[in-house]
Amino acid sequence: MTSGTPVPTCRICGCEYRPVALAPGERAHCLRCDTVLAHGSRLGPDAGLAFTVAGLLLAAPAALLPFITAGKLGDTQTGRVFTGVGGLWRNGMHLLAVWVLLCGTVVPAALLTVLAGLLLPARFGRAPFQPRLLLRAARALSDWAMPEVQVLAVLVALMKLGNLVDLTIGPGFWFYCAATFACLFAWRSFEFGSAAGISGLARSRPSPP
Amino acid sequence: MKLLLPSLRSGASSNAAALALAAAAMLVPANVLPVLDTRVSGVSRTDTIFSGIVELWRQGLWAIALIVFLASMLIPALKLAGLGWLLLATRPGARPDARRLTRVYLALDFIGRWSMLDVFLVGFLAGLVRFGALTTVEPRSGIAAFAAAVVLTVLATKVFDPRVLWRTPEPPGAAPVPS
Numbered sequence: 001m002t003s004g005t006p007v008p009t010c011r012i013c014g015c016e017y018r019p020v021a022l023a024p025g026e027r028a029h030c031l032r033c034d035t036v037l038a039h040g041s042r043l044g045p046d047a048g049l050a051f052t053v054a055g056l057l058l059a060a061p062a063a064l065l066p067f068i069t070a071g072k073l074g075d076t077q078t079g080r081v082f083t084g085v086g087g088l089w090r091n092g093m094h095l096l097a098v099w100v101l102l103c104g105t106v107v108p109a110a111l112l113t114v115l116a117g118l119l120l121p122a123r124f125g126r127a128p129f130q131p132r133l134l135l136r137a138a139r140a141l142s143d144w145a146m147p148e149v150q151v152l153a154v155l156v157a158l159m160k161l162g163n164l165v166d167l168t169i170g171p172g173f174w175f176y177c178a179a180t181f182a183c184l185f186a187w188r189s190f191e192f193g194s195a196a197g198i199s200g201l202a203r204s205r206p207s208p209p
Numbered sequence: 210m211k212l213l214l215p216s217l218r219s220g221a222s223s224n225a226a227a228l229a230l231a232a233a234a235m236l237v238p239a240n241v242l243p244v245l246d247t248r249v250s251g252v253s254r255t256d257t258i259f260s261g262i263v264e265l266w267r268q269g270l271w272a273i274a275l276i277v278f279l280a281s282m283l284i285p286a287l288k289l290a291g292l293g294w295l296l297l298a299t300r301p302g303a304r305p306d307a308r309r310l311t312r313v314y315l316a317l318d319f320i321g322r323w324s325m326l327d328v329f330l331v332g333f334l335a336g337l338v339r340f341g342a343l344t345t346v347e348p349r350s351g352i353a354a355f356a357a358a359v360v361l362t363v364l365a366t367k368v369f370d371p372r373v374l375w376r377t378p379e380p381p382g383a384a385p386v387p388s
Contacts, residue, residue: 012311013375033311033375072340079337084329087336091348096356100332103325143367146322146329152276153329159273160265160330161338164249 010035039192048189049119055112055182062179065172070165081105081176104150108183111141115186142187147180221370222296229292232361239358242351245331251343280326288362291317299373307374314371321366324359
């Protein structure tokens with residue numbers, strides 16, 4: 001967390017604190033409920049932005065390149081990030097397919113885009129466009145972005161299918177894993193670091209006459 | 210330190226209770242109905258969540274059986290039990306152990322998403338395993354009910370307002386007297 005950034009309101013008990021500077025590795029806990037409010041990043045103040053940009057760059061190859069190639073008796077099938085969506089859609093489970101598409105790919109990508117919208121202008125000393133709205137969007141999206149669960153599901157599928165078919169892991173899966181970790185670290189860096197600064201910026205905007 | 214106590218979301222606890230009850234109701238078809246049809250070299254089998262875990266265990270895939278058991282059976286049960294505990298402990302007149310219940314709330318918030326594992330898994334298997342008519346995997350209606358239960362439990366946790374745990378109880382006689 002950067003020096004002088006205000007610590008946010010505790011989301012658990014509602015206490016509000018004055019600004020505090022945190023050293024790298026230091027954590028700020030709520031005095032009332034002991035919830036972690038903020039921590040000083042060991043990777044510097046731009047860690048959130050760096051992870052956000054990395055996640056966005058990794059998202060394209062993760063979406064386009066093959067995840068897994070499965071072969072049986074000369075027949076091969078290639079699985080990609082949208083394979084699960086297609087499997088559910090073809091079997092008539094359209095709503096569930098859309099839900100899997102949202103939680104596994106669309107919402108994480110949207111979260112990274114919103115974080116970029118908040119962090120990039122702040123990095124260059126400018127106020128983000130509609131910071132209050134973007135903050136609310138980021139918090140709502142973070143609840144439903146589940147790429148890490150999809151990574152675990154693919155790993156479980158690999159172990160389950162190991163005895164049944166010949167499997168080859170493709171580069172798309174590694175890109176997706178990397179994008180997932182970038183997304184998780186970007187959100188964590190933002191939630192416990194930059195969010196307070198942006199929130200303070202949003203609050204300090206002059207109200208229209 | 211400044212306390213922001215008056216802005217508790219109205220009706221949050223009753224909304225969370227309604228969502229938790231709906232999730233509990235959806236867990237019944239999720240566990241009774243089949244979630245997956247598997248055809249391997251022409252031999253078919255239909256699995257519920259539980260029979261799928263037993264089959265994984267029988268095949269010696271203990272680690273996967275344990276992961277699927279945790280994500281698909283234990284976590285939904287823990288989430289419902291935890292939500293029930295939070296809602297009972299914060300009913301009017303109760304004096305909740307705020308610190309302990311905060312830890313319960315944070316744990317529920319963290320584990321909620323991992324139940325989606327089975328939904329992603331079934332979808333991925335159905336999409337990948339399509340080798341003619343002999344080797345296929347197809348999702349069945351139980352997985353839709355399970356996904357609904359997962360979404361409802363996550364929503365119930367999100368709707369629950371944890372600030373209610375830290376609401377200072379009013380001293381006896383402090384409540385306004387209706388005229």
